[in-house]
Amino acid sequence: MAFPGLPYPISKSESTFPVVATVRSFCRVCTSVCGILVDVDGDTVVRVRGDREHPLSKGYTCPKGRALPQMHHHPDRIERPQMRVDGILQDTSWEACLDDLVSKLKDIVDRYGPDSVGIFFGTGVGMDAVGTRVAEALHAAIGTSAKFSPLTIDGTAKPLISDLVGGFLGMSGRPDYDNADFMIFVGTNPVISHGHAIAVPNPTGTVRAIAGRGQVWVIDPRRTETARLATGHIAPRPGTDHAVLAFLVREVLRDGVDPDVLVQDADVLAAAVEPFTLEHTAALADVAAADLMRLCEAVRAAPGPVAIETGTGVTMTADAANVTQWLAWALMILTGSMNRLGGIWFHPGFAYQLEAFELPISPPDGSFGPGPRSRPGTQSFMGEWPCAALPDEIEAGNIRAVLNLGGSLLTSFPNTGVLEPALRTLEVLATTEIISNDTAALSTHVLPTKDQLERSDVTIWDALSSRVSAQHTPAVVEPIGDRRSMWWFLAELGRRLGHDVADPARSDDEMLAGVTAAARCTFDELAATGWVDKGHELPAPWVQRHVERMGGWRLAPRLLVEQLARVRAPAPLVLTPRRQMRRLNAQFDFLGDPADVLIHPDDGAAAGVVDGSPVTVRSAHGELTGVAKVDPAIRRGAVSVPHGHVEANVNALTNKDDIDLVTGMVRYSGVPVSLHPA
Numbered sequence: 001m002a003f004p005g006l007p008y009p010i011s012k013s014e015s016t017f018p019v020v021a022t023v024r025s026f027c028r029v030c031t032s033v034c035g036i037l038v039d040v041d042g043d044t045v046v047r048v049r050g051d052r053e054h055p056l057s058k059g060y061t062c063p064k065g066r067a068l069p070q071m072h073h074h075p076d077r078i079e080r081p082q083m084r085v086d087g088i089l090q091d092t093s094w095e096a097c098l099d100d101l102v103s104k105l106k107d108i109v110d111r112y113g114p115d116s117v118g119i120f121f122g123t124g125v126g127m128d129a130v131g132t133r134v135a136e137a138l139h140a141a142i143g144t145s146a147k148f149s150p151l152t153i154d155g156t157a158k159p160l161i162s163d164l165v166g167g168f169l170g171m172s173g174r175p176d177y178d179n180a181d182f183m184i185f186v187g188t189n190p191v192i193s194h195g196h197a198i199a200v201p202n203p204t205g206t207v208r209a210i211a212g213r214g215q216v217w218v219i220d221p222r223r224t225e226t227a228r229l230a231t232g233h234i235a236p237r238p239g240t241d242h243a244v245l246a247f248l249v250r251e252v253l254r255d256g257v258d259p260d261v262l263v264q265d266a267d268v269l270a271a272a273v274e275p276f277t278l279e280h281t282a283a284l285a286d287v288a289a290a291d292l293m294r295l296c297e298a299v300r301a302a303p304g305p306v307a308i309e310t311g312t313g314v315t316m317t318a319d320a321a322n323v324t325q326w327l328a329w330a331l332m333i334l335t336g337s338m339n340r341l342g343g344i345w346f347h348p349g350f351a352y353q354l355e356a357f358e359l360p361i362s363p364p365d366g367s368f369g370p371g372p373r374s375r376p377g378t379q380s381f382m383g384e385w386p387c388a389a390l391p392d393e394i395e396a397g398n399i400r401a402v403l404n405l406g407g408s409l410l411t412s413f414p415n416t417g418v419l420e421p422a423l424r425t426l427e428v429l430a431t432t433e434i435i436s437n438d439t440a441a442l443s444t445h446v447l448p449t450k451d452q453l454e455r456s457d458v459t460i461w462d463a464l465s466s467r468v469s470a471q472h473t474p475a476v477v478e479p480i481g482d483r484r485s486m487w488w489f490l491a492e493l494g495r496r497l498g499h500d501v502a503d504p505a506r507s508d509d510e511m512l513a514g515v516t517a518a519a520r521c522t523f524d525e526l527a528a529t530g531w532v533d534k535g536h537e538l539p540a541p542w543v544q545r546h547v548e549r550m551g552g553w554r555l556a557p558r559l560l561v562e563q564l565a566r567v568r569a570p571a572p573l574v575l576t577p578r579r580q581m582r583r584l585n586a587q588f589d590f591l592g593d594p595a596d597v598l599i600h601p602d603d604g605a606a607a608g609v610v611d612g613s614p615v616t617v618r619s620a621h622g623e624l625t626g627v628a629k630v631d632p633a634i635r636r637g638a639v640s641v642p643h644g645h646v647e648a649n650v651n652a653l654t655n656k657d658d659i660d661l662v663t664g665m666v667r668y669s670g671v672p673v674s675l676h677p678a
Helices: 068-072 094-112 129-142 151-155 157-164 203-213 241-255 266-273 278-285 289-301 321-334 387-395 416-424 438-442 486-497 508-515 523-529 541-550 558-566 601-607
Strands: 021-026 035-041 044-050 082-085 088-091 117-121 173-175 182-186 215-219 232-234 307-310 344-346 368-370 379-381 401-405 428-433 445-448 457-459 469-473 531-533 574-576 596-599 614-618 623-630 638-640 674-677
Touching: 021 469, 044 068, 082 094, 094 117, 094 401, 094 428, 094 445, 094 486, 117 129, 117 387, 129 457, 129 486, 129 508, 151 157, 151 387, 157 321, 157 558, 173 307, 182 321, 203 215, 215 289, 232 289, 241 266, 241 278, 241 289, 241 321, 266 558, 278 289, 307 321, 321 558, 387 416, 416 438, 428 438, 457 508, 469 523, 508 523, 523 531, 596 601, 596 614, 601 623, 601 674
Parallel strands: 117 401, 182 215, 182 307, 215 232, 401 428, 428 445, 574 638, 596 623
Antiparallel strands: 021 035, 035 044, 082 088, 082 445, 173 344, 368 379, 457 469, 469 531, 596 638, 614 623, 614 674
16 A cells, blocks of 8 residues: 655645645654654754544654654754763764774773673664664674663563464564454553554554444553543552453363364463462452453453453563463463454564565474573573673673663663663763763763654564554754764774674665565655555464464463462552653653652552652662652552653662563562652
């Protein structure tokens, strides 16, 4: 399908602003990649608004996307390379900065080997199609095992279950939102977050549409914005979502396994969930038995597939993340919802085209590799080390340099109080960034890369995209100052280190053509139309072939059965994560979403905390202070602090040693805390 509408740029008459041009583009704040119209007046970005002709978002935008002009013209934007001289970051030239950086990196690798260089693949490179490809090539060329990304901050459970239950890491499932009529959201609030990893385009409209033709249930300790649109809401104790799903799986299994669904080890799964009776689950989750039965009967009576999506409320809980995601898959498998219209579909890849070859079948106990030397017992997952291991690797002298590609380490990594002094001891901390922040301020080298309005780009994010589709945008404005493309910096860095990862003399569009070379369309086709959607088949034969070759869905992987038996009961008062409409982690702080601490009235009264007053949240590892928001919409026992605030940094409460040894995922949710008037 081609993108309807006019070529770029479109007529200025479509805007009420006195602008020179309006450029059709798409937003890369998150994976929803909404269509936008950008009004520009020379070098000034005047306004961003939704593109009603965009086939996916249909005019929807969020406050973050509409704030791209403020981000582009931010007073703290970084315009020139910076280098630390005599302890002070100073503006310099690319030539001088790269000369110094390369000299130091070569010396470190010569002395300590390639594993002495750690690379963090942050959001800044992850939302940049060419930047990601060249970063991956540079990582391979350097040959370091020390690769980190947000995977071990909020994302390991989903690919782990794809690997263990689906037999292939690339089994990237997502709800069929266009056709679903029974939807369960567990620990996710897509109206605010736009989904977890896999986007929910136009989330409010999507949730309303599903509820209008069927049922939407939300399992979350807070009556979220999504729950307000739902037909049913259950608010279990934080960290007990797995129990609710185990109860549902137990009841469905007692009804009998659908003979048309090919599965393995249904009896082992039945034994694992047998303890989760109605009475036990109601007591553990502290929810009414009648509410659990109402959900159970709704699942039983669903006329079609049951689609389930989870979010950071699940994946950030180290104790129960894996088993909750597993039980969500098990419930969908048992109800015949996998690879079904209105259920879950699996992305075949716009670039990789998984249907074109026979998929490998992963080992029953998963696909792992050796972990960092400083953390015995840990392992690598998907070729990455746990982010929690970074300070230990630095303190042990194993990592001497870190290339931070578009990440705000101090507001995303655990144990900020331990991480910050470790980063200060590095010989090299090179950060690519567009706006000054606390991590850039610690760096030895700061490399100013183009923001999303300054570069042409495509989307080919197979594991994250909500469609088998791709988009293209031209650059909207010229780069400010001496900003360069992320890929150019990485290519030039590689060249000076002796690695041919890309030709720095090429243009952005030439590089984009290379990214799309093996995809389902050519770059010229994509650039001419702006949008290409190849659609997908349901049920997909390639998925069915894979499941048959595997011998059926693996309902009871040993690792998960053992983890379910070991899940700890939550503490009386625990930290829970939360997204905000006008923030994305550490970005968009200028939009003013406060670091409010959501507390149930009973918990506030017990601690002597009143609404609107300063409150200190304390764990065994640190504390933060925010403003109390006493709200009955959050259940007792949960304290919700949003991500990304420097002044109320949730990472100060976390413990780098409290991790899931299977995946390296740190516990960011379910951390025991106490409340104190500040």
